[in-house]
Amino acid sequence: MPTTLPTISASDNSVIDEVLVLGFALDKKSKKFSILSGELRVDQGPLLQALTDLGASGASDEVIKLPGSASKLILLTALTLKSDGSIAHEVLRRAAGAAARSLAGTTSATFALPQASKQDFQAIAEGALLGAYTFDEFRGSSKADRKPALKKVTIYSKKAKDKSYLQGIKRAEIIAKYTHLTRDLINTPPSHLTPDSFSLRFKKLAASLGVKVEILNESQLIKGGYGGIIGVGQGSANPPRLLRLSYSGKGAKKRYAFIGKGITFDTGGLALKPAQGMEAMKSDMSGAAAVCAAVLAIAELKLPIHIDAWAALAENMVSDKATRPSDIITIYGGKTVEVLNPDAEGRLVLADAMVRAAEVGKKAGGLDGMVDVATLTGAQVVALGTRTSAVMTNNESFREQFLTLAEITGEAFWPMPLPEELRASLDSPVADMANIGDRMGGMLVAGLFLKDFVDSELPWLHLDIAGPAYNEAKAHGYTPVGGTGVALRTLVALAESSAAK
Ligand code: BES
Ligand code: MN
Ligand code: ZN
Numbered sequence: 163m164p165t166t167l168p169t170i171s172a173s174d175n176s177v178i179d180e181v182l183v184l185g186f187a188l189d190k191k192s193k194k195f196s197i198l199s200g201e202l203r204v205d206q207g208p209l210l211q212a213l214t215d216l217g218a219s220g221a222s223d224e225v226i227k228l229p230g231s232a233s234k235l236i237l238l239t240a241l242t243l244k245s246d247g248s249i250a251h252e253v254l255r256r257a258a259g260a261a262a263r264s265l266a267g268t269t270s271a272t273f274a275l276p277q278a279s280k281q282d283f284q285a286i287a288e289g290a291l292l293g294a295y296t297f298d299e300f301r302g303s304s305k306a307d308r309k310p311a312l313k314k315v316t317i318y319s320k321k322a323k324d325k326s327y328l329q330g331i332k333r334a335e336i337i338a339k340y341t342h343l344t345r346d347l348i349n350t351p352p353s354h355l356t357p358d359s360f361s362l363r364f365k366k367l368a369a370s371l372g373v374k375v376e377i378l379n380e381s382q383l384i385k386g387g388y389g390g391i392i393g394v395g396q397g398s399a400n401p402p403r404l405l406r407l408s409y410s411g412k413g414a415k416k417r418y419a420f421i422g423k424g425i426t427f428d429t430g431g432l433a434l435k436p437a438q439g440m441e442a443m444k445s446d447m448s449g450a451a452a453v454c455a456a457v458l459a460i461a462e463l464k465l466p467i468h469i470d471a472w473a474a475l476a477e478n479m480v481s482d483k484a485t486r487p488s489d490i491i492t493i494y495g496g497k498t499v500e501v502l503n504p505d506a507e508g509r510l511v512l513a514d515a516m517v518r519a520a521e522v523g524k525k526a527g528g529l530d531g532m533v534d535v536a537t538l539t540g541a542q543v544v545a546l547g548t549r550t551s552a553v554m555t556n557n558e559s560f561r562e563q564f565l566t567l568a569e570i571t572g573e574a575f576w577p578m579p580l581p582e583e584l585r586a587s588l589d590s591p592v593a594d595m596a597n598i599g600d601r602m603g604g605m606l607v608a609g610l611f612l613k614d615f616v617d618s619e620l621p622w623l624h625l626d627i628a629g630p631a632y633n634e635a636k637a638h639g640y641t642p643v644g645g646t647g648v649a650l651r652t653l654v655a656l657a658e659s660s661a662a663k
Contacts, residue, residue: 167339168262168294170287170315172322172331173272179316181271182233183261185241185254186213188220195220198241198249198276200318213238222256223638225264237261237271251282252572255289259640262293267309274318283319284330285572288651290315291338292640297349333463337654340459341647343367347451348632348645351444352427356400357475360426360447364454364473368407371461378404386494388518390510393491393501395476397431397484402476404515405450406522407457413466416530416660419519420457420653423508423536424450424475431478431504432486445645446508448631449535450475456653463654467661468526472519474511478504490593493615494518500593508538509608510597513615520617530660531560531621534612535649536628541604543629550574551630551648554609557621564623564652567659571651575625578606585610625649 185198186209195213212228224240239261241249258273265271273290277283294311301308321327347355347363361377368375380401383392388404395402405424425446429435435443450473457471485491489501491510495517499510512534523529542552553575555561561577568575584607587599595614599607609624616622630648637643 167291167335167342168311168313168315170291170317170331170335172317172319172327174320174322176318177272177316178232179270179272179314180233180268181235181237181265182230183237183239183271183273183275185257185275186220186238187241187243199274200276209238223260225260237265248278249276251285254282255285255572256639258286258289259293262290262312263637265312266296268312270314271312272316272318277319280326280330281570283317283327284334287317287331287334288337289640290317291334292341295342295345295642297346297644336459336462337651340455341650344451344455344647344650345642345645348445348448352477355426357395357403357424357426357477358400360424360473360475361403361405364405364407367458371458373457373461374408376406387492388494388514389491390493390514391474391476393485394478394507394511397481398477398479400477405454405473405475407454407471409457409461410468411464411466414468417468417523417526417528418657419470419472419523419529419532420453421472421474421512421515421519421532421534422450422453423512423538424473425508426475426477428478428507429480431484431507432480433503433505434480435505442632442634445632446537448537448627448645452535452647452649453653456650459650459654460657465657465661467657469657470519470522472515474515476511478507498593500590500596502596503598506597508536509611512536512612516612516615520620529620532616533623533625533653535625537631538626539605539608539628542626545605546576546629548629548635550576552576552578552605552626554578554580554624555622556613556616556618560621560623564656567655568652571655573648573652580606580609580613
């Protein structure tokens with residue numbers, strides 16, 4: 163049962179919902195609060211006094227609830243201002259998200275937050291929907307005690323009736339629906355999500371959107387020569403799959419391939435991970451979930467573009483059949499890899515899928531770009547922390563395009579290099595290459611491993627989302643605990659910006 167999305171609409175007059183959401187900000191110079199609410203009139207005096215009396219700080223994620231008169235509750239959500247007094251759209255997205263998150267258990271809320279542009283409006287709509295998420299599928303006796311997510315969202319805007327604003331609402335709904343799907347899949351434990359069930363779930367969803375599905379099973383993978391996916395998956399009772407979702411929009415010119423790491427559980431294999439930290443490895447399929455959900459979102463948006471999403475699905479387990487350190491496998495296309503560490507499994511399944519995706523793309527007329535998305539390395543988290551993802555590339559202008567879009571979607575990505583001198587550490591005395599190299603710069607070494615499987619002429623991005631994919635800390639802004647759905651928004655934006663050009 164997927165998490166249900168709140169209904170959402172826009173209104174240009176003050177709807178009376180159960181809750182009225184307003185913004186507030188602290189002016190750093192005057193140390194005074196102000197209410198920021200768009201054009202909606204508010205009784206400012208008592209509200210400002212209440213903020214002071216309650217000792218509000220105005221720091222991001224702060225929400226203050228007060229009894230209302232027309233609406234039952236007034237919720238004040240903190241907005242942090244730029245030095246010129248303006249508000250970044252990501253600040254609005256997060257403030258709307260923090261408000262929606264804290265409104266679990268209530269029915270309806272009108273979000274009257276300041277908007278300087280359509281982008282701001284869009285950010286508020288997205289934030290409100292993204293914040294209204296709960297994952298209660300596996301609660302049994304405690305389910306009734308849980309507060310359900312906010313059910314109805316109204317975005318107040320003077321331009322609510324503009325066609326482009328109505329389209330903005332529709333877009334926010336699609337983005338949130340597929341982000342929630344991504345989160346649901348990440349949160350689903352490996353007892354309930356296997357390579358097979360992951361594939362079947364997308365097969366069902368793809369049917370109504372005209373997205374074509376191809377699923378290679380274990381024997382087809384063996385016959386086809388997918389030594390990476392087989393090598394990683396052979397230790398598990400839940401056999402591996404290669405899932406392909408193909409979308410071809412009307413009038414499409416550009417063709418992209420998105421490839422996701424889909425390890426439904428990563429024990430580390432015979433390089434067994436310590437118990438602490440292993441439980442988070444149900445999230446090791448976050449990349450696959452994001453790329454597949456992104457293609458469904460792109461299909462629902464009917465964008466004029468060709469996209470194939472590939473999910474390289476396997477469970478990395480320990481058994482008498484598991485790949486041993488020193489085993490040599492053959493990646494799709496013929497390159498051999500000495501598996502020195504079975505815990506560096508993501509690059510092996512991705513390599514198979516990337517070579518295959520490029521081959522299929524070439525036959526169809528040539529790929530314009532390839533993006534792989536993976537919870538690939540602990541080194542990514544060490545380098546950039548839990549909220550910033552890394553982007554590596556063989557093409558700087560493609561990376562700049564992506565980073566410009568990420569700035570708009572509010573997803574934090576940071577460019578990382580692929581230093582040539584680290585490549586030699588992946589040399590193997592017995593095979594074409596080894597699956598691990600220098601420990602220092604481990605994120606970059608993993609990127610360099612993948613780079614060996616990409617044609618240097620093909621613009622390629624490697625997104626390492628190891629930290630940001632799964633939130634083990636407290637919820638913040640529109641980000642819940644658990645799966646976050648990171649990368650989906652920027653992948654959709656990439657398809658939008660490249661469509662029919
Ligand atoms: N799935 C992990 C990476 C990971 C770690 C993701 C922490 C999210 C949080 C990956 O398969 C892995 O185990 N990588 C190893 C690679 C090493 C053996 C070269 C790592 O980072 O330790
Ligand atoms: Mn691993
Ligand atoms: Zn892994």
